[in-house]
Amino acid sequence: MSEMGRIIRGGERVALSHYSLDAEQWEAMLAAPGATLSLLSCWADEHRVYVLLLEGDCPLIASTTMEERRYLAPSSRFPAAEWGERVAYDLWGVEAMSASGDGQPALDEGVWEATWPLSSRPGPGGQAARPVAGRTVLPAEKSGLTGPLELSFDVVRGKVQGVSVNAGLAHRGVLHRMIGLTPEESLPLVSRMTAGGFVAHPLAFCRAVAQARGLQPGPGVRDCWMILLEIERMSVHLFDMARTARSVDAGLLATHCEHAREAIASACAEQGISRRLTDLVRCDGFRVGLEIVPLAQAVVSAMQPRMAQLRELQSVFAPRLKGLAVLSPAQAREFAVGGLVGRASGRSLDVRRREAGMRLDALRSTGSSEGDGAARDALRLTEIRDSLALIQRILGSIGMDDDEPAPEATQEGIGVAEGARGDIWYWVRLRNGKIDAVQARDPSVSLLSVLPAVLQGETPERLPAALRSLALSPSGVAM
Amino acid sequence: MSVFQKTGPLSVLHAFIDASRWRVSPENDAPARTGMISLYVLETGGCEGCAMEVESLCGSAFALERYGFRRVADPADADWLLVTGAMSRACVQMLDRVWKAMPPGKSLVAVGACAIDGGLFGAGYATLGGLKALTQVRKTIPGCPPSAQDILSGMQRLAGR
Numbered sequence: 001m002s003e004m005g006r007i008i009r010g011g012e013r014v015a016l017s018h019y020s021l022d023a024e025q026w027e028a029m030l031a032a033p034g035a036t037l038s039l040l041s042c043w044a045d046e047h048r049v050y051v052l053l054l055e056g057d058c059p060l061i062a063s064t065t066m067e068e069r070r071y072l073a074p075s076s077r078f079p080a081a082e083w084g085e086r087v088a089y090d091l092w093g094v095e096a097m098s099a100s101g102d103g104q105p106a107l108d109e110g111v112w113e114a115t116w117p118l119s120s121r122p123g124p125g126g127q128a129a130r131p132v133a134g135r136t137v138l139p140a141e142k143s144g145l146t147g148p149l150e151l152s153f154d155v156v157r158g159k160v161q162g163v164s165v166n167a168g169l170a171h172r173g174v175l176h177r178m179i180g181l182t183p184e185e186s187l188p189l190v191s192r193m194t195a196g197g198f199v200a201h202p203l204a205f206c207r208a209v210a211q212a213r214g215l216q217p218g219p220g221v222r223d224c225w226m227i228l229l230e231i232e233r234m235s236v237h238l239f240d241m242a243r244t245a246r247s248v249d250a251g252l253l254a255t256h257c258e259h260a261r262e263a264i265a266s267a268c269a270e271q272g273i274s275r276r277l278t279d280l281v282r283c284d285g286f287r288v289g290l291e292i293v294p295l296a297q298a299v300v301s302a303m304q305p306r307m308a309q310l311r312e313l314q315s316v317f318a319p320r321l322k323g324l325a326v327l328s329p330a331q332a333r334e335f336a337v338g339g340l341v342g343r344a345s346g347r348s349l350d351v352r353r354r355e356a357g358m359r360l361d362a363l364r365s366t367g368s369s370e371g372d373g374a375a376r377d378a379l380r381l382t383e384i385r386d387s388l389a390l391i392q393r394i395l396g397s398i399g400m401d402d403d404e405p406a407p408e409a410t411q412e413g414i415g416v417a418e419g420a421r422g423d424i425w426y427w428v429r430l431r432n433g434k435i436d437a438v439q440a441r442d443p444s445v446s447l448l449s450v451l452p453a454v455l456q457g458e459t460p461e462r463l464p465a466a467l468r469s470l471a472l473s474p475s476g477v478a479m
Numbered sequence: 480m481s482v483f484q485k486t487g488p489l490s491v492l493h494a495f496i497d498a499s500r501w502r503v504s505p506e507n508d509a510p511a512r513t514g515m516i517s518l519y520v521l522e523t524g525g526c527e528g529c530a531m532e533v534e535s536l537c538g539s540a541f542a543l544e545r546y547g548f549r550r551v552a553d554p555a556d557a558d559w560l561l562v563t564g565a566m567s568r569a570c571v572q573m574l575d576r577v578w579k580a581m582p583p584g585k586s587l588v589a590v591g592a593c594a595i596d597g598g599l600f601g602a603g604y605a606t607l608g609g610l611k612a613l614t615q616v617r618k619t620i621p622g623c624p625p626s627a628q629d630i631l632s633g634m635q636r637l638a639g640r
Contacts, residue, residue: 107605109569111568111569111571111572112568112604112605113568113604114604117604117605139573139576140570140573141521141573141576141577146522146527146530146531146534147522147524147525147527147530147564148522148523148524148564148567148569148570148573168569169524169567169569169570169573170524170525170564170567170570171524171567171569171605172524172525172565172567172600172603172605172606173600173603173604173605173606174600176603177600177603188599189599189600192525192526192528192598192599192600192623193526194526194527195526195527195528195530195531195624196527198528239531239534239535242538243534246538251539252494252495254538254539255538255539256494258535258538258539258540259539259540261535261540262535262540262627265535265626269626275626276528276531276532276624278528278623278624309494312494313494473527474527475524475525475526475527478524
């Protein structure tokens with residue numbers, strides 16, 4: 001156990017993996033000697049600040065109370081915490097002391113009805129910020145992403161430098177809307193968190209709810225969830241490959257990816273479910289009437305014949321993505337970038353490997369350390385291959401019991417799902433059966449912190465291709 | 480089936496041949512093209528589901544131009560503005576900028592429940608609750624999200640085709 005982990009466990013245990021620290025313990029955690037645990041998420045409300053960390057492959061939450069609406073900033077130790085601190089200030093007006101960032105607004109650009117809208121003492125709305133004169137702006141509608149995200153930067157000798165990211169345009173206040181609802185009532189909102197995770201987001205949420213309630217989904221439900229997640233992974237990877245290919249004039253590869261994705265969608269529709277798998281995951285399992293075996297067989301039949309040609313085309317066009325938006329292994333480690341982007345940059349984190357009942361022999365992709373657009377695209381295709389193998393392995397032993405024990409019911413739970421774009425985490429706290437507090441972490445958040453470094457040195461013309469290759473989702477960042 | 484699995488020097492040629500074979504909406508099902516309508520697409524803060532469906536529609540799997548529509552990259556070339564998303568307050572400036580850049584005779588089309596009235600997200604401190612909070616919207620395509628085919632059918636209906 002690391003020194004940081006030991007300090008956290010010295011706090012009061014309030015749930016399965018959640019420790020409440022006093023001010024001294026919090027400070028000691030941030031100054032702990034030795035290795036720094038990976039930070040997955042940082043958030044705060046008016047009363048407490050939380051960090052969700054990863055120790056090995058196990059989640060660990062530490063929290064402490066606010067003192068006069070201020071707290072010692074986790075970003076003083078975990079650079080990636082800076083986004084969460086700025087979000088907390090915009091929503092609640094709580095201040096992070098000794099924060100590492102520039103303190104710029106994360107979500108509130110001065111156009112909301114109120115300042116600190118979730119605070120018990122909200123102020124009047126602000127004034128829209130004006131762009132800094134002399135800087136080049138890549139407006140949201142030209143970023144190349146499917147959601148609004150704006151970049152501003154300097155151009156020095158034709159290269160991008162000093163990138164600032166405005167990622168708050170897509171903020172909808174979804175998490176706040178869930179408070180006071182039952183988990184079942186809030187599922188439609190969770191299911192529309194971001195389109196790259198129509199399955200993965202509700203799945204992570206339902207796992208968190210199950211843990212809070214002290215329930216363990218049965219092997220049939222578990223395997224159905226796994227299959228749905230793999231179908232979504234293939235569909236989203238194909239979408240991201242097609243979009244990236246279009247931006248480097250690799251239209252033929254894009255065409256085949258688009259056709260393959262539509263074939264998956266058609267296979268789903270023919271089985272009587274939504275083309276993009278919306279509203280299938282439920283807290284107690286899955287939508288009534290879903291026939292998972294014929295669905296899985298139809299999707300495998302649609303995808304399998306296309307794989308050889310997709311691999312050929314991907315290798316033909318790969319040189320166009322060489323050196324695009326390089327995320328170094330050191331950056332991936334420092335900012336705890338997980339998911340496909342992290343795995344293409346030398347990290348090995350894939351939370352599927354820790355899931356009960358996982359058919360580990362199907363997950364054969366080994367990642368890369370190149371960290372560029374070509375490495376990400378190659379890995380996407382390899383992961384599609386693995387998804388097909390995993391689905392077939394599950395079909396061979398569907399519902400296989402593994403005697404996983406149910407957790408203790410503490411009314412608080414953490415759930416995770418390895419979505420197509422990375423690990424999605426939910427933390428929920430229930431009170432009288434309703435959501436008392438909730439936090440979600442989309443993989444795009446960890447990309448956000450490292451984005452300026454990754455885009456540094458690109459030409460302005462290549463920025464849309466770079467953003468598409470990273471598959472950053474503004475709706476997942478801003479929520 | 481063996482032709483689909485060929486690899487090696489002829490694989491790219493086979494890929495060209497196969498690309499048209501796998502098209503979802505066969506071109507011979509499309510009506511004869513009449514006046515082309517140019518589309519500019521704008522996402523304004525939703526889950527991106529509708530935006531991704533529009534992307535699919537504009538990709539190779541659908542013969543969009545055969546139905547008399549084409550996507551443009553500059554609002555100055557657009558006839559219709561296809562808006563997706565819940566219309567966050569922070570996106571109003573962007574919408575205004577794009578709308579003003581479009582030439583006279585333009586139309587606004589709300590694609591998906593969020594763009595129409597906010598959908599699940601409704602109105603709140605950060606969202607307006609769809610385009611209806613800003614203006615009267617006569618052209619709408621419902622769904623959450625509408626499929627690419629639904630969007631195409633909706634556009635044909637709105638164009639009177």
